[in-house]
Amino acid sequence: MKGKLTSFSLLTTRKLFTALVQLYVIATLVFSLMYVMPGDPVRLLLGSNSDPSPEAIAAMRSKLGLDQPVLTQYAHWLRDMLHFDFGQSVFDGYPVTNYIRSGLPNTLELALAAILVAIVIGVPLGIVSALRRGTPVDAVSTSVSTVGMSVPVYILGALFVVLFSLHLHWLPSSGYMDFSRNPVEHFRRLVLPAFTLGFGLSASISRMTRSSMLDILSRDFVRTLRAKGMSERRIVWRHVLRNAAIPIVTIIGLQLGNLMGGTVLVEAMFNWPGLSTLLVDAVSKRNYPLVQGGILTIAALYILINLGVDLLYGLLDPRIRRKRT
Amino acid sequence: AGNTLYFGLSGEPSTMDPFIMTGTTFRTVKLAIFRGLVNYGVDGKLSPELAQSYELSPDGKTLTFHLRDAKFHDGSTVTAADVKATFDHIMAPNSTASFRNQFVIVDHIDVVDPKTIRFVLKQPSVSFIHYLALPEAVIVPAAWLAKHKDDAGTATPIGAGPFKFVRWTRGRELVVQKFDGYYKKGKPYVDEIVYNFYSDENTRVNAIKSGDVDIIDYVPSRSLAELQKDPDVRLERTLGPFMGIVFNMHSKPFANADVRRAIAYTVDRDAIVKTAVDGVGTPIWGLAIPQGYLGYSDAKKNFYKVDIARAKQLMAQAGYPNGFEARLVATSQYSFYSKIAVVLQAQLAQIGIKLKLDMPDWTTRTSKVAGGDYELAIIGDVGEVTDPDWLSNVYYGGKVPVRLSNSAYFDDPEIDRLLDEGRASVDPAKRAVVYQQFVDRALDLSPVLFLMWRDQSYAVRSNVTGFTNMPAFLSFQSGYSLENTRLK
Amino acid sequence: MLEVDDLCIAFETKQGMRPTVKNMSFSVRPGEIVGLVGESGSGKTLMSLGIMGLLPANAKVTAGSVRIGGTDLLSLDAESLRKMRGSRMSMVFQDPLSSLDPVFTCGDQIVDAIRLHEDVSRAEAYRRGVELLRKERIADPVRCMKSYPHELSGGQCQRVMIAMAVACRPQIIIADESTTALDVTVQKQVLDILRDLNREVGAAILLITHDLGVIYEVADRVVVMYRGVKMEEATTADLFAAPKSDYTRALIAAMPSLGDRRDRLPTVASALDAVDGEDVGSTAVHTEAHPRLYAVPAEPGPRRDAARSTADTRMPLLSVRNLRKTYVVRDGAFSPSRAFRAVDDVSFDIPFRTTLGLVGESGCGKSTLSRLIMRLTACDSGSIVFNGQDLAGLSGPALRQARRDMAMVFQDPYGSLNPRQTVEELIAEPLVVNGRATERAHVVPRMIDCVGLARSALGRYPHEFSGGQRQRIAIARALALHPALVICDEAVSALDVSVQAQVLNLLKDLQHEFDLTYLFISHDLSVVEHVSDTIAVMQGGRIVETGSADAIFAAPTHDYTKTLLGAVPRAVRPLPPPPPLPPPPFTQALQS
Amino acid sequence: MNLRILLQLCRRPVTCASLAVVALVVLVAIFGRELAPCDPYLIDQSAVNQGSSALHWLGTDELGRDLLSRLLTGIRPTVLVSLGATLFAAFFGTALGLAGGYGPAPLAFFVMRGVDILLCFPPILLALLAVGFWPSGIGSLAIVIGIVYVPHFARVSQSAVARVVQQEYVQAELAMGATWPRVVSVVVLPNVLSPLVVQATLTVAEAILLESGLSFLGLGIVPPEPSWGQMIGTAQDYLSQHPMYLFWPSLCLALTVLSVNLIGDGLRDLLDPRLSKS
């Protein structure tokens, strides 16, 4: 709070530096995963049903560089990281960067679509239940979101598929279509997975919205807005919601981050070629370069999201903003 | 293209390196692109492919192949030099080829002329030819190998099979296209195969039901009934892989054959089939030798039966009248493993064996089993070849627990001798006798306990013909029949 | 224009309905300014909210009617009522800071208020907002428009509220304590704006205030309220000349007025209180519509020990030197920041056991200064020597220890009360913090009595009180420990003169008894004159004049001080003293 | 004090009903084994995937075990895991959030950036790591799931704290010379409670589902021990064949989660003096 004037670029540089340090820490943790996670990828690499000789195992280890001292491995790995070289998938030597490049946009797209759905459902639901606190409307809205919360996505997805594609034939049951090949179809295929994910997420958003709105609705300034003759809708959507936004934004940020690596079930269910599936597959097969690359990517996104959320706090609450500068 | 076959695979190949075996999905792709000297045909017999014919010398030590006029996808002709280069690559000391171990008995390979090649073995082996039929022993151009020594996993694969590789968009699809220069005239019948990957079982089943794909593999057992009823879909079923229990001989109770026999008398395989795999499968009360294979006999088919009294007596005889505690390694990643484990736990409790279940994820489980870190473990396997030598993989003894499918540290000289003899005997009658003796010994010692045959089904839409689910152990090689597949 | 007829408002409680406004009837004609005075907690705010249709959820109109130009507001549907609010009738709320939306700039809020009812462009509305603020004598209207409420001083917020209320030139304006945080010069300006409106569009204005001086200056008629009941209604002249009710009489007697320093002020007590022990401020149903009330004459309080006082006054308790504070302000999210000097090279001393009165125009940095002293805001430079210790360099436990000897009554009492603590917990808090929790059982009730609140208030939460009551809770909390230094930032501005007198007497008594030292910030010069030993006058972040109270009031030297004194509204000095009666309960409590 | 809150909660019929449900769940968690009409582990190959019958009121599962008995027996691990995880996450997460929102600048910085780092690891990875370190069991499962949600609580509480700290009543408390534990416990925590209560009720549901999601890693509740999450996970395979198998555990879960949420709402409203009528 000193009168020191921090320039925008200095602030950005500092944030960037922090993010890099965070990434470095994550990278190091991720690297050490290899040594603490149970299970050895070599057996899988040599084929699931085979009878490999000890020489073959040794050869594979040396091919993966696993026979070198840990610190050497770490040094090499770090050097590669600095060149944005995440290495290659241990199975076929396909560059991890390529995997990420193809998976990431899809994951992002699905995540954003899902979060959009969640917001569009969750926020109004939460608002309604806050405004009608203690009435049947509140109870119904609470029940709907609770069901959304307690029904696992695979069941919700299965229901959606049965209803909208097998019965009504409105939407395709699964698959992905390149945007460039057929934009309409591309979005049609996005609908079901996005709704499946978004519905569950909307529950938390609506709960948080309800609670946070209630906090604000009893503030005195709401009375002032009414005295100005502002319509209830505008009071709620413009003023109360904005005052109540911080916890909501927090939870949306958390969910968005989670979606980066947490859409496996839905991706698998709808055959959506995203990063989550890749990552989980890589984890379960101990495909370490891919695990490391994947987590670092997700971490970078997460840090970005958190940064965004933090900035949003500032935008939403001038006190937090002024404190920071 | 109008004549495109869509194939829904249960997973995505993890590599394009033809010499590595990473499961069924890749074999299905591989057998569209590559051919070996020989392969298993749809009838389950060895079928001459790139080799027009071959001879085995009477001492069983020399195999000579005569190549046919075939072309690789790059236009070059298949020559003996390509064959030699391929096998040299597989057998190289630092090779990571999956079946390298089966080739170490090759002493050397001679290129007799561009169309003739000779394999000289260290010991006589009748079964060796079968390993040449594996999809992991396919022939690639020598030039390709030289160029792609290090990036075989990602390089564009070149084979001499019916389809050529077009593209692989990871996470989405793999496309192959009809190869006009395929040596079987007129084949293949479809212009293009698009492989899609459906790791989720329900999604895969939905995809065949809705007609998004024409064929799917690994039909989940619980969906069989439902698909059976679907008029648009035909099931190609076979009993391929088997499930069993292996014992760690370093665990005191299980080193005792009586305990293993007692367990064999206790486990109700019927119950396991009914519960763990939804009734789709066949119990195995003896050894997992498919009918028609050497070593199969009706008489020994039901060697063990449920006989708790007998089992208890055996336990007492072994010194465990009150049972003991043991750790069973399975996995919770695949439900049939965990269900078998739960059923086993309940059943073995009858003779006082209290099982503690250790059910990590698949990879952890695999390293545990490979490292002998278990007392008993559930395995699932398939004999890779139709020759009875596949039994070596399960029974051949060793001082280290390297193989996934044998009981850790099990080492019986008599069994090893019989397996060696069986492999080396050229005379079929003698082989029959040897393997009969083997079966008796294996049943008696019961180092591996077989539970059941698992169903291995493909679902095919009714407008598709010519796709064959190859019988028994060969089910995983059914991709071979894609060259016969037609679309109506 | 505005006709209130037999209005009754009650709170829903677990024990049933608790009537709080009882049968209020009055009217305000177009072009008229009616003053509403009354005891703190008597239901003035509640009644205004009732008129506006903005009652809190737990309050209900139980009877009566409110009519504006013939339309019955109480039977109007929500939408038509909404349309009337802001355009035809508007209200200035008592607690300006908490009544403004904290996340929008004041400019946005003013612009909004205009554009809700008038079809004008943003730029035009903005221009009008700036114009209004300028008329209200805000120093830098553009900065004010771009500021968020928390970046403004109490008086500035109040003027923003007023700007919002008058922006659409409504026909009815209810101004609830709307000039309490304004110094007299600005107050005059604001009242002029109201009066202009009154004249131009014939607006009817209901002016709720405790400042009888203001009433005297601007109101045409006055309504007096006591415990939810109308005591009397008269023209201003009549009221001051010949008050009819006991309460009014007592009120006028309790009013401190400039140039008339008394040691203690007379207060008001009810005969009923003495009888049944009901405390002032409670809203118990009275059987008598007009209880007997009387002014308690100023009794001499406990006297200070003369010897002690001279010995201690040599070393100042608080000595502030060259204190500076700069705020960084930005005109937009990405525009370059510039420095704004809120406190500029301020130095002063407060001798032990004396009161320094700090006056100055609104926004000149008084509150900032007090926060700097408490180290709630870090200063840029300067020293704050308290009890021989420089606070500016302290941190951690040392700072905590030093703070325990100080207490502060914040200008915005509501904002400074933890909404999740009951009054009992709030007042006990300093005791608990100081490890003297065992004393709470007798200190808390005593304090609540001293500030004239009912014991039943102890179990309630801050939001359930009137503005004045909250202020008293804050005072009770600050005084609970008898700290060495008490900073009172507009601590009595929301109190009616009788309660104010009671509190001021309390402050004095405590000062004598426990050697307290006060920094007393106020706009009410008569109050300042009454309590202060020395006075500092502040303008634009600097102290422009200091001196003893007598000297300054007698012969101001600085121009600003002169204008300030010249602008004080003076009510007539009324009435002979009423008959002597038994002492009110709080003095007994204090002496016990 | 607590009793008073409980009594007040009981006053609203909805909350009262929810309390009853939760009380029932807790009772069953304690006595579930005794209440189960059949042996929950008894495998019956002749009665797999059956619907309701006189013998098996809710039918049987894929191994022919009695669903009702398994549901009842499965409550205990479910409750222990979800409650344990929520408590763990709430305690440590809120502590971190307080440090991040109220602590001195360097500490706050490191805490929040550390939380960000923890947030970056997908749950399955954490779980896999745990498998390597801890023996499987309810305790370790609760801790692992707890760790997954620690950063969530941390961020939610940090953002709420950051806002509350700006309020004048916090400064008033500081001005009294209160120590930080006092400020935190009396002023900060009570005022950030409402998002935390919501976060906690959300976590209870998510923990139950995550438990089933992680079961394929072999962490936690080892079969044949039943848990609701696991039952739901297995039942989805039989969705078309035996929908009631999925229905019952889902219903139990939804009811419990609903009750927990309603109690959360009630508690939240009760703790907010501006909402409760005096």
Ligand SMILES: Nc1ncnc2c1ncn2[C@@H]1O[C@H](COP(=O)(O)OP(=O)(O)OP(=O)(O)O)[C@@H](O)[C@H]1O
């Ligand atoms: N939300 C509430 N719940 C219960 N009682 C309340 C509430 N708000 C106000 N009161 C009580 O109602 C009475 C009238 O309050 P009101 O705010 O109208 O007083 P006032 O005349 O405006 O006083 P002041 O001059 O101090 O502002 C007070 O005694 C107060 O304690």
Ligand SMILES: Nc1ncnc2c1ncn2[C@@H]1O[C@H](COP(=O)(O)OP(=O)(O)OP(=O)(O)O)[C@@H](O)[C@H]1O
């Ligand atoms: N956080 C802040 N950021 C920027 N400017 C501020 C901030 N707080 C106060 N100011 C400005 O500092 C000046 C002094 O404010 P302060 O609250 O000290 O005034 P004051 O003398 O108490 O006025 P009042 O009598 O109206 O309460 C005002 O002009 C105000 O706008």
Ligand SMILES: [Mg+2]
């Ligand atoms: Mg009021």
Ligand SMILES: [Mg+2]
């Ligand atoms: Mg001020």
